Amino acid sequence: MAAFEIIAHTELSSGASYVEFTSIPATYQHLYILGSGRSTRSAYADGSGIQLNGHSDNGDYHMSAILAWGPSSPGSYDTVGDTQNSLGYMMDSPGADAEANVFGTGHCWILDYTATDKFTGMMGGASAPGYSGDTNDYLQTFGHGHCTQTKTEVIHTVRIKNGVGNYAVGTAFTIYGVNSV
Amino acid sequence: MASTFEFITKTVLGSNASVIDFANVTQAYEHLQVRIHGKSSYGGLSDDARISFNRSGTLGTWDQQYMYGMYSTDGVGELFSAYGQVWLTRLAGNSGTSVYQRGTIVVTISDYANTSKKASIQWYGGNVSGDNNNQGKQISMGGASWSETTAISEIRIQSGSAGLRDGTSVAIYGMKSS
Numbered sequence: 293m294a295a296f297e298i299i300a301h302t303e304l305s306s307g308a309s310y311v312e313f314t315s316i317p318a319t320y321q322h323l324y325i326l327g328s329g330r331s332t333r334s335a336y337a338d339g340s341g342i343q344l345n346g347h348s349d350n351g352d353y354h355m356s357a358i359l360a361w362g363p364s365s366p367g368s369y370d371t372v373g374d375t376q377n378s379l380g381y382m383m384d385s386p387g388a389d390a391e392a393n394v395f396g397t398g399h400c401w402i403l404d405y406t407a408t409d410k411f412t413g414m415m416g417g418a419s420a421p422g423y424s425g426d427t428n429d430y431l432q433t434f435g436h437g438h439c440t441q442t443k444t445e446v447i448h449t450v451r452i453k454n455g456v457g458n459y460a461v462g463t464a465f466t467i468y469g470v471n472s473v
Numbered sequence: 474m475a476s477t478f479e480f481i482t483k484t485v486l487g488s489n490a491s492v493i494d495f496a497n498v499t500q501a502y503e504h505l506q507v508r509i510h511g512k513s514s515y516g517g518l519s520d521d522a523r524i525s526f527n528r529s530g531t532l533g534t535w536d537q538q539y540m541y542g543m544y545s546t547d548g549v550g551e552l553f554s555a556y557g558q559v560w561l562t563r564l565a566g567n568s569g570t571s572v573y574q575r576g577t578i579v580v581t582i583s584d585y586a587n588t589s590k591k592a593s594i595q596w597y598g599g600n601v602s603g604d605n606n607n608q609g610k611q612i613s614m615g616g617a618s619w620s621e622t623t624a625i626s627e628i629r630i631q632s633g634s635a636g637l638r639d640g641t642s643v644a645i646y647g648m649k650s651s
Binding site: 295391394 | 584
């Protein structure tokens with residue numbers, strides 16, 4: 293049996309505020325999302341993250357991430373502690389002010405997504421570099437995050453939600469199922 | 474269902490070499506993953522690994538960002554278009570540390586065959602030996618954007634200040650999306 297199997301793939305032909313995968317089969321051990329994204333936000337970068345089964349209220353997620361926003365101090369890197377508790381914030385994208393044709397690489401693991409005896413754990417990150425020669429914050433961002441969704445549900449829907457702008461045309465994500473037997 | 478995470482090719486050095494090159498990389502996948510387990514010929518505890526694309530064609534430049542831990546210190550850094558390679562985390566060096574010591578790096582290259590996107594990569598890795606100093610214990614993760622929209626058909630792995638030691642291995646995997 294293949295260890296990784298494709299569940300679904302979406303590439304946007306028009307802008308959208310999120311990419312969503314529904315009716316995810318409960319036949320795998322883990323889920324893995326990998327893709328490339330760009331935002332229409334008029335800035336150098338935009339935040340984005342994961343919401344599961346339509347849950348989007350504050351307190352639905354506990355989130356911590358290490359972020360690098362450009363090289364300047366003191367904000368050159370930061371730890372975010374539960375300030376984004378309505379989603380798993382870990383998949384930034386370059387914004388509309390970044391160089392043309394630059395897309396970030398974002399990924400997320402969702403472990404034991406069918407278990408109903410534990411909260412759902414997620415781990416992922418993104419890199420969104422994209423402007424030569426300028427060293428202001430947000431011109432390049434890189435992050436790694438971990439998130440716990442405070443539900444004990446089988447995960448059937450995964451939404452990759454952009455921050456301020458829409459995901460731009462060409463943004464593409466694939467969701468894989470990962471077998472354990 | 475057919476496998477969607479597939480082995481493409483690997484090189485294990487039987488003797489020291491200046492670089493490891495992969496030519497004619499298939500365009501049949503959505504993403505690539507490169508796994509490096511290596512040692513440099515550099516006469517020190519460690520040396521940075523580097524990756525570059527399409528050496529025989531358009532080399533291009535890189536914008537890159539990373540965060541690192543070096544023994545008891547940490548930090549972030551950016552490099553803008555100064556190099557034709559991305560500086561990854563460290564390989565083991567060839568002096569002052571165990572002959573068995575190796576650095577380990579995983580690099581993900583998203584949508585690498587898409588000529589409407591500049592190639593984007595993300596990596597993490599480290600070389601953590603029993604040597605308690607900045608050169609002996611290093612971990613890092615980061616990302617980079619290439620200046621070109623050319624499809625990636627060649628991949629080069631090298632060490633920053635010297636060649637690669639025998640036994641260094643590099644494997645490439647492909648991930649499909651349909």
